[in-house]
Amino acid sequence: MFSEQHKLAGVAHPLGFTAAGVRAGIKKSGNLDVAVIYSDRPAAVAGVFTKNQVAAAPIRVSKVIVGTGNARAIVANAGCANACTGEQGLRDAEKMCEIAAHELNCHDNEVIVASTGVIGVHLPMDKMESGIKAAVKELSRDGSVNAGNAIITTDTYSKTCATEVEIGGKEVRFGVIAKGSGMIRPDMATMLCFITTDASIDQKLLQTALSEINEVTFNMISVDGDMSTNDMVVVLANGAADNKKIVDKGEDYQKFYDTLKSVCTELSKRIAADGEGASKFLTVHVHGAESFVDAKRVGMSVANSPLVKTAFFGEDPNWGRVICAVGYSGVKMSPEKTIVKFGDIPVYAHSVGAEYDADALKKVMAAHDIVIDIDLGEGDSEATVWTCDLSYEYVKINGEYHT
Amino acid sequence: MFSEQHKLAGVAHPLGFTAAGVRAGIKKSGNLDVAVIYSDRPAAVAGVFTKNQVAAAPIRVSKVIVGTGNARAIVANAGCANACTGEQGLRDAEKMCEIAAHELNCHDNEVIVASTGVIGVHLPMDKMESGIKAAVKELSRDGSVNAGNAIITTDTYSKTCATEVEIGGKEVRFGVIAKGSGMIRPDMATMLCFITTDASIDQKLLQTALSEINEVTFNMISVDGDMSTNDMVVVLANGAADNKKIVDKGEDYQKFYDTLKSVCTELSKRIAADGEGASKFLTVHVHGAESFVDAKRVGMSVANSPLVKTAFFGEDPNWGRVICAVGYSGVKMSPEKTIVKFGDIPVYAHSVGAEYDADALKKVMAAHDIVIDIDLGEGDSEATVWTCDLSYEYVKINGEYHT
Numbered sequence: 001m002f003s004e005q006h007k008l009a010g011v012a013h014p015l016g017f018t019a020a021g022v023r024a025g026i027k028k029s030g031n032l033d034v035a036v037i038y039s040d041r042p043a044a045v046a047g048v049f050t051k052n053q054v055a056a057a058p059i060r061v062s063k064v065i066v067g068t069g070n071a072r073a074i075v076a077n078a079g080c081a082n083a084c085t086g087e088q089g090l091r092d093a094e095k096m097c098e099i100a101a102h103e104l105n106c107h108d109n110e111v112i113v114a115s116t117g118v119i120g121v122h123l124p125m126d127k128m129e130s131g132i133k134a135a136v137k138e139l140s141r142d143g144s145v146n147a148g149n150a151i152i153t154t155d156t157y158s159k160t161c162a163t164e165v166e167i168g169g170k171e172v173r174f175g176v177i178a179k180g181s182g183m184i185r186p187d188m189a190t191m192l193c194f195i196t197t198d199a200s201i202d203q204k205l206l207q208t209a210l211s212e213i214n215e216v217t218f219n220m221i222s223v224d225g226d227m228s229t230n231d232m233v234v235v236l237a238n239g240a241a242d243n244k245k246i247v248d249k250g251e252d253y254q255k256f257y258d259t260l261k262s263v264c265t266e267l268s269k270r271i272a273a274d275g276e277g278a279s280k281f282l283t284v285h286v287h288g289a290e291s292f293v294d295a296k297r298v299g300m301s302v303a304n305s306p307l308v309k310t311a312f313f314g315e316d317p318n319w320g321r322v323i324c325a326v327g328y329s330g331v332k333m334s335p336e337k338t339i340v341k342f343g344d345i346p347v348y349a350h351s352v353g354a355e356y357d358a359d360a361l362k363k364v365m366a367a368h369d370i371v372i373d374i375d376l377g378e379g380d381s382e383a384t385v386w387t388c389d390l391s392y393e394y395v396k397i398n399g400e401y402h403t
Numbered sequence: 404m405f406s407e408q409h410k411l412a413g414v415a416h417p418l419g420f421t422a423a424g425v426r427a428g429i430k431k432s433g434n435l436d437v438a439v440i441y442s443d444r445p446a447a448v449a450g451v452f453t454k455n456q457v458a459a460a461p462i463r464v465s466k467v468i469v470g471t472g473n474a475r476a477i478v479a480n481a482g483c484a485n486a487c488t489g490e491q492g493l494r495d496a497e498k499m500c501e502i503a504a505h506e507l508n509c510h511d512n513e514v515i516v517a518s519t520g521v522i523g524v525h526l527p528m529d530k531m532e533s534g535i536k537a538a539v540k541e542l543s544r545d546g547s548v549n550a551g552n553a554i555i556t557t558d559t560y561s562k563t564c565a566t567e568v569e570i571g572g573k574e575v576r577f578g579v580i581a582k583g584s585g586m587i588r589p590d591m592a593t594m595l596c597f598i599t600t601d602a603s604i605d606q607k608l609l610q611t612a613l614s615e616i617n618e619v620t621f622n623m624i625s626v627d628g629d630m631s632t633n634d635m636v637v638v639l640a641n642g643a644a645d646n647k648k649i650v651d652k653g654e655d656y657q658k659f660y661d662t663l664k665s666v667c668t669e670l671s672k673r674i675a676a677d678g679e680g681a682s683k684f685l686t687v688h689v690h691g692a693e694s695f696v697d698a699k700r701v702g703m704s705v706a707n708s709p710l711v712k713t714a715f716f717g718e719d720p721n722w723g724r725v726i727c728a729v730g731y732s733g734v735k736m737s738p739e740k741t742i743v744k745f746g747d748i749p750v751y752a753h754s755v756g757a758e759y760d761a762d763a764l765k766k767v768m769a770a771h772d773i774v775i776d777i778d779l780g781e782g783d784s785e786a787t788v789w790t791c792d793l794s795y796e797y798v799k800i801n802g803e804y805h806t
Binding site: 051052053054055081083084085086089118119120121229306307310311313314316318319320321323324326327328332333334335348350351352353390391392394395396398399 | 454455456457458484486487488489491492521522523524632709710713714716717719721722723724726727729730731735736737738751753754755756793794795797798799800801802
């Protein structure tokens with residue numbers, strides 16, 4: 001579904017979209033740091049934003065833009081989060097919109113802005129201005145790779161994918177770039193994720209789809225339990241596919257919804273797998289819960305446990321730490337009813353450790369992708385949380401990432 | 404207040420108490436691993452226990468004993484937690500009581516049991532039996548140091564202290580040994596802590612005092628956010644000081660309360676400072692909150708943030724991570740009203756970074772003990788949370804601590 005060719009196309013895979021990423025000198029490393037994504041026609045826009053009360057300036061500005069229901073462009077930078085920057089920060093974020101709008105011949109309030117990087121530092125607006133101007137000049141159907149690289153920070157690679165689906169006899173395309181590696185945890189996107197589609201869809205339905213999908217995809221990731229000040233997921237839908245506009249929750253909506261969900265799921269997994277310092281990708285699947293909320297809480301309790309995460313880093317099948325995290329999750333559970341598996345192998349069942357084939361379990365623990373399966377035996381609800389292990393490298397990255 | 408001499412006396416400092424610690428072969432290392440604390444007369448007992456629903460067998464057994472209001476002895480082991488061990492585990496914990504009661508000539512239901520170590524493994528009861536017998540033979544006024552060392556696991560040292568206070572014209576003594584290094588976080592004591600006193604006090608008042616003090620001492624520690632299956636704090640008060648029995652909340656009770664609180668505060672700080680792999684001791688003082696609960700939640704959000712903890716490990720004054728954790732704590736806060744200080748130095752005030760003397764701040768960050776002071780500017784309530792940094796050593800300890 002997500003081919004290599006599509007990966008290169010990314011956010012410029014849908015018709016009518018172009019993208020670019022340039023070096024503006026905002027990152028100390030000198031790497032790409034300013035991205036622009038542009039639609040050649042007005043697009044319906046939907047977004048979800050961090051719930052952190054210390055929301056960064058671009059969050060506050062972009063929420064207003066998304067509130068209008070329409071947008072043409074996204075301007076984003078890495079290297080400086082423009083968070084905790086007061087009134088000056090707000091003016092700088094608005095100025096980003098103005099500069100881009102001027103270059104793109106659109107209105108200020110059609111430009112979404114996003115920033116990621118160090119908190120508490122003002123944007124270097126001279127560099128930003130020349131960066132945005134250079135990026136607009138470079139906008140192309142081939143620009144998604146550079147745009148993706150311009151928004152990453154401690155990520156080891158840019159996350160992107162693209163796909164298409166037939167809706168109402170027309171091919172509708174989706175593209176996405178995302179970043180996120182530290183300060184990753186539930187209760188919002190906890191990263192930057194920009195999705196483009198050439199679908200024609202009612203803006204309210206677009207927001208409904210994104211909000212619902214966000215709850216079971218991006219909000220199910222946890223790297224370190226920290227919710228960032230700058231997270232956002234934004235979808236632009238420009239209608240260039242020329243499908244009959246989706247205006248109700250019929251068959252076309254369902255296809256659109258399913259495809260958007262598959263894109264968001266794919267990106268969520270990639271973000272968790274590329275968590276800071278990660279050497280393992282862990283899927284915590286909780287079922288037999290009384291509700292989705294219960295299942296998610298148990299999953300997050302396990303996924304956020306430093307003891308669980310370090311055990312998997314050490315490839316140690318320490319199920320005691322897993323059941324311990326289940327027990328303090330705050331969700332009513334019974335040790336007698338609970339079963340824990342690593343991969344397909346039961347390690348804890350009905351209040352005691354299970355007998356297992358040590359060699360088979362060793363193979364499970366040695367793999368890069370590991371499923372922790374928890375059956376609470378209480379009900380019919382389930383949830384899946386994605387996370388990674390906790391390694392020396394995480395400490396190195398975050399102990400040495402100086403302000 | 405807490406002298407070196409007293410440290411050696413520990414739980415055998417109060418009159419009528421003796422202690423011992425022996426090698427029973429339960430720890431793989433061959434170190435001391437079975438402890439007995441004994442009162443030569445019946446003592447009022449109070450306890451607080453883990454809220455983890457996967458409570459270990461000794462927790463379940465000891466809760467019943469504490470429920471009777473009286474006890475004579477505490478038997479504890481390290482090296483095996485007797486958690487997730489089913490019916491067999493319960494029988495083993497009860498057997499520990501029986502063996503000790505037989506040796507001590509007291510009743511089975513006068514013996515508190517506690518275990519710490521690996522989850523999911525059955526106690527080696529033959530070793531346990533000879534260990535308890537040997538420990539009882541060695542009981543002495545000098546035995547607290549060995550008892551303290553017999554209950555530690557990944558702790559780098561045994562935590563102990565002792566003190567006295569005049570109550571109603573009589574000298575009343577307190578002694579304590581505690582362990583706790585990993586699986587440490589709020590919502591219960593999250594460790595083993597045994598407190599002895601020769602005070603004469605009504606059992607219900609003793610429990611009231613312990614429960615209240617626990618909320619602002621042991622429950623304010625966080626090392627890694629993990630709540631153990633085995634935590635307990637137990638106080639034995641045997642009345643050997645011959646003070647007029649404390650039966651109401653008068654002046655004597657207040658003195659008793661204050662002294663018990665100072666002992667619990669001291670131990671809480673030491674446990675946090677000796678968190679697994681800790682190189683820094685962090686005090687998060689939150690004030691200006693609308694309630695204690697709010698203040699504690701903010702403090703715990705900061706104390707549990709891996710990004711904050713790694714920043715302090717790296718001696719990086721990354722206040723952005725602190726204010727970020729305040730913002731997602733779930734407590735209503737306003738960036739405009741909030742002030743964050745490291746030591747005495749304001750680093751964030753009223754929604755932006757503060758100007759500071761970089762050299763002075765460097766000194767604060769280089770110290771072993773660092774205070775993170777957060778003024779929410781909302782009300783008059785406060786809370787203090789104690790934690791430590793997150794180091795390579797934490798990952799090493801927990802990635803390599805194999806089951």
